[in-house]
Amino acid sequence: MEVDKGKGEAEETRKVAEADRDTVTLKSSDGKLFEVSKEAAARLSTVLAGMIAGGSIDDNGTDLKQIGSEALENVVDYCNKHANSIPSAALISSSISFNTAPFKEPEEWERKFVDRLSHDALFDLVEAANFLGMERLLDVTCHKISEMMKGKSPDQIREVFNIKNDYTKEELEEIRQELAWAFYDD
Amino acid sequence: MxxxxxxxxxxxxxxxxxxxxxxxxxxxxxxxxxxxxxxxxxxxxxxxxxxxxxxxxxxxxxxxxxxxxxxxxxxxxxxxxxxxxxxxxxxxxxxxxxxxxxxxxxxxxxxxxxxxxxxxxxxxxxxxxxxxxxxxxxxxRLRLRHTGGRFVLPLLRGHLTGPTHGLGISLSDGERDKQYLIDTTAAAMATKLTRLVFPPTPQGSPHETFEPLDSRGGLILLAVRDNSNHHYYQERRHLRVCDPVTRHSHTFPLGQPPPLNGSSFVFLVGGDQCQFQVLEAKLTLSPYDRSARCLRIRIFTSEHGGVWGPRTRIPTPSLDGGLYSDYELPLAKHSKPLVVGDVVHWLCLTQNGSYVLMLHVGATPSPRARVTTLPASFPRGSSARRRRASAHVAAKRTRVDRRVGARRDRQHDVERERRRLPLMPPPPQRACRLRRRPGGGVAGVRHGNWINHELSHYFR
Known part of the structure; x- marks a missing residue:
């Protein structure tokens, strides 16, 4: 404990000296450390941006207890790849549309990025993106999952997402009748 | 965004x-x-x-x-x-x-x-x-991709039923209740109706009145008039595109200069780009002067922040309105347009024939119109209705004539004369307007353009 405290103080001084470091260190739930560029983190994640602005970044590894190391690795990977990719023209075009937040199709590298992930890793990544407030990553991952959900029946969705069915039989029948067009294939 | x-x-x-x-x-x-x-x-x-x-x-x-x-x-x-x-x-x-x-x-x-x-x-x-x-x-939050970011149930992809009068005529209370969106692909229409309910005092301005102009792809184009100030010349009217499901709407100006009197509006929805276009169109018919027959259009594009394009005039010489017709054909009142992609089709039934007026909005470099004359066998409804329509037109014209006065009446006689003998060139009554050639022939104005020169300022 004493050692830790002393180390903490040393960190304090180092922090002042290196206030303009250009990376942040993130610590996963199982204690692994990851480095990501400060600029990319602030740009892609609202939560990390808030932390950087609020000065609550710990140079020794900011604890992200909710995120496992695999998911965090993917997040960092995504941040690095995003920093390297050139923003597409769609992102800067201004035009009237009906969306408050227009959905942009995942770009090629983003598609590849989520395609190589396993089912579990993808779910972890969605949760991590959600937790960190990373809109774009959430877009890309949710898009992938919703594509997987396409054509599935409510029962199958319940199974995949582990949702408990709390409808009564009558209610379910009512929904099926009212929204028959959504259940043609069943 | x-x-x-x-x-x-x-x-x-x-x-x-x-x-x-x-x-x-x-x-x-x-x-x-x-x-x-x-x-x-x-x-x-x-x-x-x-x-x-x-x-x-x-x-x-x-x-x-x-x-x-x-x-x-x-x-x-x-x-x-x-x-x-x-x-x-x-x-x-x-x-x-x-x-x-x-x-x-x-x-x-x-x-x-x-x-x-x-x-x-x-x-x-x-x-x-x-x-x-x-x-x-x-x-x-909803951003359904296949509906271009708009959450549109198949149920709501249909068209707006009920009256769409065009600019300047808002819905009466009775008509408000008749606004439905119907799914045109449904076999049983009765089960696929979704009614639009207009609340008595809409939020925002309580003085707004709505003039439904067109609907497509689950979106509705309205002209919104703000009646909050009662001065006629300060009347403010805008166009608004609404999505009844997500309740997004976008309001944009009617453009300067203001639309031509009697213009019709067609609403065009882009593919999945969340973009739309509004077409303002006015069809002018002229019984005698083929060159005066034209479609005047102007297009609003929602891309690049939303701009009205310039007004363009597309000649439609073969669209013959007939002698008893008005000088313009109110397209919105006449028929609801059929829109396929970026091509708008109107069915125009005039005195002299049935036509399909086709306007390719997206054509490069400028929109292109084509008139197809339908065969005489094309069903046009009962002849009694046509007679009533022409009687109405004649009565309306007489009313106008009375207002214009005696000078106009003289010209009206000329016109009536011509109606009796439609194929004959008009007799030059006001010879002073025409120069006599030394050789004896009449120069200056060709017969075909005569009506244009003599009557144009009355009929415009």
């Missing part, structure tokens, strides 16, 4: 749509239990949504309040998760996939590629249904 654009997308409340999805779900106050065992009621969602990070932390099961938490107070009223933990332990599933919180699932559903997936998600459990039916969810 810039912040300015967001402001223009005012939430509109003129039509409250009865969605079967949300009938019961709105008022449900579901009490659910988090994994920690703390009780949460579903409170005000809007507070949490401002901070996605803060919102989701409440639903991640292990709730740790961190020193960097930007909104710790929002933990209390966050959406709790329905009983997902209980089942996971039972091991009913084959794989050990970590259960996703419903918040995340709602995010996924909101990014669904098609409405069907969303409805099926909503059918999985009560909480999902409540979320999907939540108006703010639809308004703020």
């Amino acid at each position: 810039g912040p300015g654009l967001r402001q223009t997308q005012v939430s509109w409340a003129w039509a409250s749509l009865i969605l079967v999805l949300g009938q019961n779900a709105h008022h449900q106050q579901t009490e659910v239990v988090d994994m920690d065992g703390d009780d949460y009621t579903n409170g005000d969602e809007a507070d949490c949504r401002r901070h996605p990070g803060a919102l989701q932390r409440t639903s991640l099961g292990t709730r740790t309040s961190s020193p960097w938490d930007p909104q710790p107070e929002s933990l209390g009223d966050g959406d709790a998760v329905s009983s997902r933990g209980a089942q996971a332990s039972r091991g009913r599933r084959k794989r050990q996939t970590p259960a996703l919180p419903l918040d995340v699932l709602a995010e996924i559903a909101a990014r669904s590629v098609d409405p069907t997936t969303l409805v099926r998600c909503a059918a999985t459990c009560r909480d999902m249904r409540r979320r999907a039916a939540d108006e703010s969810f639809r308004r703020r």
Whole structure:
């Protein structure tokens, strides 16, 4: 404990000296450390941006207890790849549309990025993106999952997402009748 | 999307749509239990949504309040998760996939590629249904790809029934109740009607009146008139495109110079780019002067911030209105246009024939029109109705004539004379306007253009 405290103080001084470091260190739930560029983190994640602005970044590894190391690795990977990719023209075009937040199709590298992930890793990544407030990553991952959900029946969705069915039989029948067009294939 | 654009997308409340999805779900106050065992009621969602990070932390099961938490107070009223933990332990599933919180699932559903997936998600459990039916969810989060970001049920992809008069005529109270969106692909029409309900005092300005102009792809084009000041010359009218389901709307000006009197509006929806175009069109007929027959158009494009293009004149010499016709054909009143891609088709039934006027809006370099003359056998309704229509036109013209006065009456006689002998060139009554050639022939004005020169200032 004493050692830790002393180390903490040393960190304090180092922090002042290196206030303009250009990376942040993130610590996963199982204690692994990851480095990501400060600029990319602030740009892609609202939560990390808030932390950087609020000065609550710990140079020794900011604890992200909710995120496992695999998911965090993917997040960092995504941040690095995003920093390297050139923003597409769609992102800067201004035009009237009906969306408050227009959905942009995942770009090629983003598609590849989520395609190589396993089912579990993808779910972890969605949760991590959600937790960190990373809109774009959430877009890309949710898009992938919703594509997987396409054509599935409510029962199958319940199974995949582990949702408990709390409808009564009558209610379910009512929904099926009212929204028959959504259940043609069943 | 810039912040300015967001402001223009005012939430509109003129039509409250009865969605079967949300009938019961709105008022449900579901009490659910988090994994920690703390009780949460579903409170005000809007507070949490401002901070996605803060919102989701409440639903991640292990709730740790961190020193960097930007909104710790929002933990209390966050959406709790329905009983997902209980089942996971039972091991009913084959794989050990970590259960996703419903918040995340709602995010996924909101990014669904098609409405069907969303409805099926909503059918999985009560909480999902409540979320999907939540108006703010639809308004703020839903981005269905296949509908161009607009959440449009197949049910609502049809057209607006009921009267669409055109600019300047707002709906009467009786007509308001007759506004329906119907699905034109449905076999049984009666079951596929969705009524648009206009509330008596719409939010925003209580003095707005609506003039439905056109509808396509589940979106409605309205002219909105603000009657809050009673000076005629200060009357303000805008165009508004509304999505009845997501309640997004976009208001834009009618453009300068103002639209021509009697213009019709056609609403064109782009593919999946969330873009739209508004076509302002006016068809002018002229019994004698083929060169005066034209379609005058102007196009509003929502791309690049939304601009009205210049007014263009496209000659339609073969569209013969006939002698008894008015000098213009109000397209909106006459027939609802058929729009295929970016080609607009109007069916024009005039005195002299039946025509299909086709306008290719997206043609390069400029829109192209083509007139197809339909065979005489084309069914046009009863002849009695035609006679009534022509009598109406004649009566209207007589009224106008009276107003114009005696000088006009003289010309009217000329015209009546010509009606009797339509194929003869008009006798030059006012010879002073024509120069006599030394050789004896009349120069200066060709017969074909005579009516144009002599009568144009009366009939314009």
